[in-house]
Amino acid sequence: MAVNVAAWSDPVRQPEPGRLRTWHLVCPSESLRPGQVMGFSLGGRELVLFRGQGGTVFALSAHCAHMGTHLAGGTVVGDCLRCPLHHWRFDGSGACRAVPRQPEVTGRPGQRPFPVVERHGAILVFNGPVVLFPPPAVGDAELRWRTGPAVTVRCDWLPVIANSFDIEHLRTVHRRELWDAPTVERPDPFTFRLRYTSRVTGTGPSDRLMKALSGNRIGVTITLHGGTLLSVESDLGRTRSALVAGLHKTPEGMSVRLAFAARRSHVPGMDGVSLAVSRWLFTAFLRRDLSVLHGMRFNAAGAAEDPVLRQLLDFTASLPEDRDDERG
Numbered sequence: 573m574a575v576n577v578a579a580w581s582d583p584v585r586q587p588e589p590g591r592l593r594t595w596h597l598v599c600p601s602e603s604l605r606p607g608q609v610m611g612f613s614l615g616g617r618e619l620v621l622f623r624g625q626g627g628t629v630f631a632l633s634a635h636c637a638h639m640g641t642h643l644a645g646g647t648v649v650g651d652c653l654r655c656p657l658h659h660w661r662f663d664g665s666g667a668c669r670a671v672p673r674q675p676e677v678t679g680r681p682g683q684r685p686f687p688v689v690e691r692h693g694a695i696l697v698f699n700g701p702v703v704l705f706p707p708p709a710v711g712d713a714e715l716r717w718r719t720g721p722a723v724t725v726r727c728d729w730l731p732v733i734a735n736s737f738d739i740e741h742l743r744t745v746h747r748r749e750l751w752d753a754p755t756v757e758r759p760d761p762f763t764f765r766l767r768y769t770s771r772v773t774g775t776g777p778s779d780r781l782m783k784a785l786s787g788n789r790i791g792v793t794i795t796l797h798g799g800t801l802l803s804v805e806s807d808l809g810r811t812r813s814a815l816v817a818g819l820h821k822t823p824e825g826m827s828v829r830l831a832f833a834a835r836r837s838h839v840p841g842m843d844g845v846s847l848a849v850s851r852w853l854f855t856a857f858l859r860r861d862l863s864v865l866h867g868m869r870f871n872a873a874g875a876a877e878d879p880v881l882r883q884l885l886d887f888t889a890s891l892p893e894d895r896d897d898e899r900g
């Protein structure tokens with residue numbers, strides 16, 4: 573497909589990933605136990621997460637509605653978060669529920685709540701007052717998930733995303749060829765998906781295992797959900813595996829946290845083995861990206877020569893960001 577590269581001399585404005593109105597992967601579920609609190613930021617917005625004693629996770633604006641104390645130093649009391657300074661208590665909806673020596677709290681200011689779900693072994697927070705689309709549901713109940721530590725890639729957001737949809741680098745970096753033409757889908761305004769079937773041309777240990785497991789026919793579905801969550805589903809014929817990557821921009825670069833999945837086994841003790849194999853194969857694949865992404869300065873005009881990346885850039889430029897008048 574011919575692409576008018578000159579049109580990109582006036583680059584389309586791309587969003588700031590931390591401000592995208594979408595689901596953001598904050599941390600593994602297991603890192604926030606009942607009664608624990610943690611602070612985090614999204615594009616300059618400060619939030620706190622806490623898990624109530626009942627087990628539910630809540631996200632609230634971080635600075636206390638009373639005098640602005642950061643609530644990351646607060647204490648969980650039941651399913652409320654108590655401010656460390658004057659002990660006002662806020663429930664998971666952000667409403668003020670108790671103030672010391674004040675029997676009546678109606679009308680007191682409260683915290684801004686943010687939607688939270690736990691999925692794929694991780695805590696996801698929606699950056700905005702109203703959920704615009706459901707959190708991604710990758711795979712099915714047959715898959716078992718485990719979230720790993722975050723890795724920092726020293727580059728911006730777009731290079732990480734573009735790499736995932738870059739067909740040409742499959743040959744040069746990953747040593748894969750496609751069996752047929754890839755297909756792009758945009759099922760809704762928040763979802764960009766690429767499907768292809770590949771075969772292994774590399775000869776390293778992970779290449780050989782992948783070849784043996786798949787019969788050299790690997791069905792791949794890569795989906796970008798709202799700009800901050802990437803999922804990769806691999807169909808290897810006899811088995812399947814999946815990966816969800818949460819992207820979070822930090823001053824050092826892009827922090828990428830991976831949740832791996834493998835099919836549940838009916839053989840006792842085998843779940844851990846198949847998860848380890850899934851993780852090893854995905855990690856071996858992604859390690860090849862890390863070295864080329866470090867230090868990359870993304871050139872949108874060059875990327876737009878590729879028809880899939882051109883569509884991807886149109887998609888990312890159309891994603892909604894939250895507005896300054898809604899931040900706090």
Ligand code: FES
Nearest residue numbers: 636638639655658
């Ligand atoms: S600043 Fe939080 S209760 Fe006063």
Ligand SMILES: [Fe+2]
Nearest residue numbers: 735736741861
């Ligand atoms: Fe890659």
